Amino acid sequence: MNTNEIFINNSYINDTLIPTFLVGDNLSILSNIPSNSIDCCITSPPYWGQRNYANGGIGLESNPNDFISNILKVTSELRRVLKDKGSFWLNIGDTYKNKSMQAIPWRIAIRMIDEQGWILRNDVIWNKLKGAMDSSSDKLRNIHEMIFHFVKNKDYFYDDMAIRQNPQTTIVRNGAIVSSSGVCGVRYKRQIEMSTALTPEEKENAIKDLQQVLHRVEIGEIPDFRMIIRNQQRATHSDSEKVSGRAKELKEKGYYFLLYSQNGALPSDVWDILPEDTQKRVSHYAVYPEDLCKIPILATCPIGGVVLDPFCGSGTTNKVAYDLQRKSIGIDISQDYIDIAQKRISQMQLNFV
Ligand SMILES: C[S@@+](CC[C@H](N)C(=O)[O-])C[C@H]1O[C@@H](n2cnc3c(N)ncnc32)[C@H](O)[C@@H]1O
Numbered sequence: 001m002n003t004n005e006i007f008i009n010n011s012y013i014n015d016t017l018i019p020t021f022l023v024g025d026n027l028s029i030l031s032n033i034p035s036n037s038i039d040c041c042i043t044s045p046p047y048w049g050q051r052n053y054a055n056g057g058i059g060l061e062s063n064p065n066d067f068i069s070n071i072l073k074v075t076s077e078l079r080r081v082l083k084d085k086g087s088f089w090l091n092i093g094d095t096y097k098n099k100s101m102q103a104i105p106w107r108i109a110i111r112m113i114d115e116q117g118w119i120l121r122n123d124v125i126w127n128k129l130k131g132a133m134d135s136s137s138d139k140l141r142n143i144h145e146m147i148f149h150f151v152k153n154k155d156y157f158y159d160d161m162a163i164r165q166n167p168q169t170t171i172v173r174n175g176a177i178v179s180s181s182g183v184c185g186v187r188y189k190r191q192i193e194m195s196t197a198l199t200p201e202e203k204e205n206a207i208k209d210l211q212q213v214l215h216r217v218e219i220g221e222i223p224d225f226r227m228i229i230r231n232q233q234r235a236t237h238s239d240s241e242k243v244s245g246r247a248k249e250l251k252e253k254g255y256y257f258l259l260y261s262q263n264g265a266l267p268s269d270v271w272d273i274l275p276e277d278t279q280k281r282v283s284h285y286a287v288y289p290e291d292l293c294k295i296p297i298l299a300t301c302p303i304g305g306v307v308l309d310p311f312c313g314s315g316t317t318n319k320v321a322y323d324l325q326r327k328s329i330g331i332d333i334s335q336d337y338i339d340i341a342q343k344r345i346s347q348m349q350l351n352f353v
Helices: 026-030 064-081 104-116 186-194 200-218 245-253 291-300 316-323 335-352
Strands: 020-023 038-043 082-092 119-127 144-151 171-173 176-178 225-229 255-259 270-272 306-309 327-332
Touching (some): 026 327, 038 064, 038 291, 082 291, 104 144, 144 291, 176 200, 186 200, 186 225, 200 225, 200 245, 200 255, 245 255, 270 291, 306 316, 316 327, 316 335, 327 335
Parallel strands (some): 020 327, 038 082, 038 306
Antiparallel strands (some): 082 144, 119 144, 171 176
């Protein structure tokens, strides 16, 4: 497809869920994509100095600084094409040179924040659970990579409900309704009554509020809670009243509540995902697992929105976008990899028939 034809009058030409794949250098292709048009970008550029991809491209620079500068040119373009509420998820690995880790992921992240104005929301650790073969005997095995979640603005799209896990419900114990972890309030009530750090008035208010929270558990409004009472529980906040509203509440009222969400917890920033089994692949050795793209797409690309991967390789991001009903664009410098990506999608379409 002619890259100048991706957008006509600012509307996405491939208005179906079938990904649009484009072959060429991502910087020049990105320059044809209008500003503020992409909802979510997920990508995994080549490692510096480790691989010799077909058709060259980024990663072959003779020193890490040139590599970082080239990546930053791409991230600058990505910032332009992303919508104001958009997100950018960057998976990037490090490289050793003369025995020293080059700290490439963090050098890039810091420059993106300082020079390009990105806001870093998470530094996710992708725990690969097993590492590549490593013959060194004077350092630990490396089994993780970084995935940075960047946004352009504080007010960005984030569908937390789409990724919450293990929703909790209240349970019945000995005929009484208690919270999902078995909290029924008896221990808190005793601590309040025995407290020497609460005034009589504070004790009265604490018991009243505890009863109200227990009632909310009973009617199923909240699945669980914890109560922090002055000089009893270890506080979960900063002690400084300037930085923590909770510290202020504890000082003024003598207690506060942590109310749990009925919808389950958000995933943590450590993701245990086995790498793709690359042994069977003939022409592309750096495919990332589909699971790596699921949380980013579900949380930060609205249904029907557009996902972009400017180093799409065999099109994993696009395949997951397609599965999750998002449109997508994949760019790669190698025609061979784009052919593989296209075949993957055609295979899925066949499976649907
Ligand atoms: C780590 S691989 C991406 C793998 C991909 N996530 C997948 O699951 O298959 C990086 C890709 O970046 C491509 N690449 C390198 N430099 C490029 C450039 N300047 N423009 C477009 N693609 C480039 C390589 O051809 C390679 O396929």
